Amino acid sequence: MGTGRSQPGIALGWRSGMYEEAWRTADTLHEAPPPTRLPVLPGVDLSARYLLAETGAGAGGDWFDTVVLDDDRVALMVGDVVGHGARASWVTDRLRAALAMALQDGADPATAIGRLEKFSRRVPGAEAATACAAVLDPATGDLTYCTAGHPPPVIGSAAGKARYVEPSGGTPLGAPGGYEVCTEHLDVDDVLLLYTDGIIERPQCTADQATADLLRAAAAGSGASRQPAERVTEHVLQLLNGHSDDITVLAAHRRTPVPAFTRTGPAVKATVGRYRDEFAAWLRALNPELVLVIGVHNAVLELMSNVVEHAYYDSAPGPMTLAAELAPSGELEISVRDEGRWKNSEPASGRGRGLALAGSTVDALSVDRTDAGTTVTARTALTKAPSQVVGEVMPSTEPAEFSAEVANGTLLVGGPIDITTARGFDRILREVARHATIPLAVDLSRVTQLASAGIQVLAAALRRSGRNLELVALRGTPAEHVLALTRLPHRTA
Structure with missing residues (x-):
């Protein structure tokens, strides 16, 4: 598997041995460094799983990538390079970057694949590589896609049904032929699945059986009540009983956008504790990677604590507002506002660590102080690693007491x-x-x-x-x- 040591999302309920169990599981799974991070987005939930064919290999010939475009659409890519090992990895890095750049420049999937084909002629080892590019608009569900010698995507529904989309008919890179754009539509709660052909070219399995199995797995995962994108990739890899090729699966669940989080209450310690737990549940549902959850939790706690300790030092506690919103780009913006007048910490007090600690755990932090109060805003991009094949450690849903x-x-x-x-x-x-x-x-x-x-x-x-x-x-x-x-x-x- 090529996910690296993916750590589980932390929650306000820690289980003894949880981390050791995750690492022991990972050590048995034949891993490689993750090829890319997945953005955490309000209207699309992404999941990817990556499995290597060669035991002990650090990388393979399959790849995937996801890019949020300037207009908030999401580009999804998978590809397959002939061969395994370091040379195949070298080729995949270049093809992945070239295709992502073309899509970011505004090219539609067919034009982007066409540019990739021209670029591949200058990359030794890229001959006969295949690829699939798709662009999804989370707001409308509109989907455009193009395949280059690659199997067509699958769309699964919440009703537990799945279907292959119409192939676009493109040829592998380096082969004669052109590329066309096809269009589809995803309803809310539909799941789009992109994959490489290792999943349908399995040992002791006919092509007809393999394609039917893939549809059944996609249907079962799409019909799951929670995290259907994760369930789709999980069900698909459960089809494997030995494999002779690298395998990549990438799923995108079009979901109702995650609502913003807003709470307003008195700036007292009890409010901090209550909002801490409520915000943790909101963030946990987004399922970002562990290190980001730790950082965001600490930043929010520090910002609220500062309001309690400094904003209303010369008056009765006034209001404190905690707000958080996940932008379509995948950037989380958090603000903590008050209507008070801050006091400054004495130099020798040993205090004043809060803002520094909060700023060190997010991408950016700003303070806007006026006569009407203070607003501190923290911003950080939310991502998650490709998921493990088996043995995922689910966080506790109950807040822990001290x-x-x-x-x-x-x-x-x-x-x-x-x-x-x-x-x-x-x-x-x-x-x-x-x-x-x-x-x-x-x-x-x-x-x-x-x-x-x-x-x-x-x-x-x-x-x-x-x-x-x-x-x-x-x-x-x-x-x-x-x-x-x-x-x-x-x-x-």
């Missing part, structure tokens, strides 16, 4: 450490450290969010204890990510 317990000389901490729980965590940490007879390890692996308020507690504890306190976090967890960002001394388990 917890702390001592076991075998280790303080095990779970749930969020933020403005609402940091003071209690500080009391527990001081009490446990005071009674410890050996150096104390604080295991933060089950912490779902580590905010600046928690960083302040840990930094103070490290100063107090010298070498008698060790912070531990499992690789890839939210706490490990934030500890690395803030450079607090810790051990990665």
